[in-house]
Amino acid sequence: HVPLSLQVQPPDPASIRVLRGHQLPVTCLVISPDDRFIFSDSKDGYLIKWEVESGKRLCVVPGGKKGTEERHMGHASHVLCMAISSDGKYLATGDRNKLIMIWDAATCKRLHIFTGHHDAVSGLSFRKGTHQLYSASHDRCVKVWNVAENAYVETLYGTVRLWKIPEESQLVFYGHQGSIDCIQLINEEHMVSGADDG
Known part of the structure; x- marks a missing residue:
């Protein structure tokens, strides 16, 4: 067996493009479902929409x-996470100041601010094929929102779990000894998680 590290081919340097525009470290980004646009956010609170093909900045918020969030379009603290709906219509961003902002992905206009978390919003994900948004926070709960109707739906308390929304049931996975910091669905059957236990 050849070690996996030796099988991985580094990308051709000529195929790498660097997009510059943020003044502080980039904290999160998403690519639109049609692969045409990139949305990025950073510690400077700036939201930038890029065109993939040209690398141009299409809009900068x-x-x-x-304290100026109501009057000012953008975030006023570090943006920690973002998500885009599977139809590419809505963009959601979450910050250290407990706020979730909803944007029109086409125009970069802010549509709504969701409040309700008691600590930093650390993760966002849209349910595939819907405008239902899930938010995770340092306040240790997951909240469910209906973005199309600007509505709060419910709060899901607990550790990292697989929630079966229609059945209102859950699967609990044990194994980590420490705090679980990240989790990612690989496909419909498998997921991977990482924790501070190494």
Whole structure:
């Protein structure tokens, strides 16, 4: 067996493009479902929409000062996570100041602010084929929102679990000894998780 590390081919340097525009570290990004656009956010609170083909910045929403979120379009603290709906219509961003902002992905106009978390919003995900948004927070709960109707749906308390929404049941997975920091669905049957236990 050849070790996996030796099988991996590095990308051709000529095929790598660097998109520059953020003043502070980039914290999250998503690619639109049609692969045409990239949305990125950073510690400076700036939201940037890029065109993949040209690398051009199509819109830039600046960050603001703390407490100005209602008057100012952008975030006023570090943006930690973002998600885009599977139809490419809505973009959601979550920040350290407990706020979730909903954007029109086509125009970069802010549509709504969801409040309700008691700590930093650390993860966002849309349910595939719907406008239902799930938010995870340092307050240790998951909240469910209906983005199309600007509505709060419910709060799901607990550790990292697989929630079966229609059946209102859950599967609990044990194994980690520490705090689980990240989880990603690989396909409909498998997921991978990482924790501070190594």
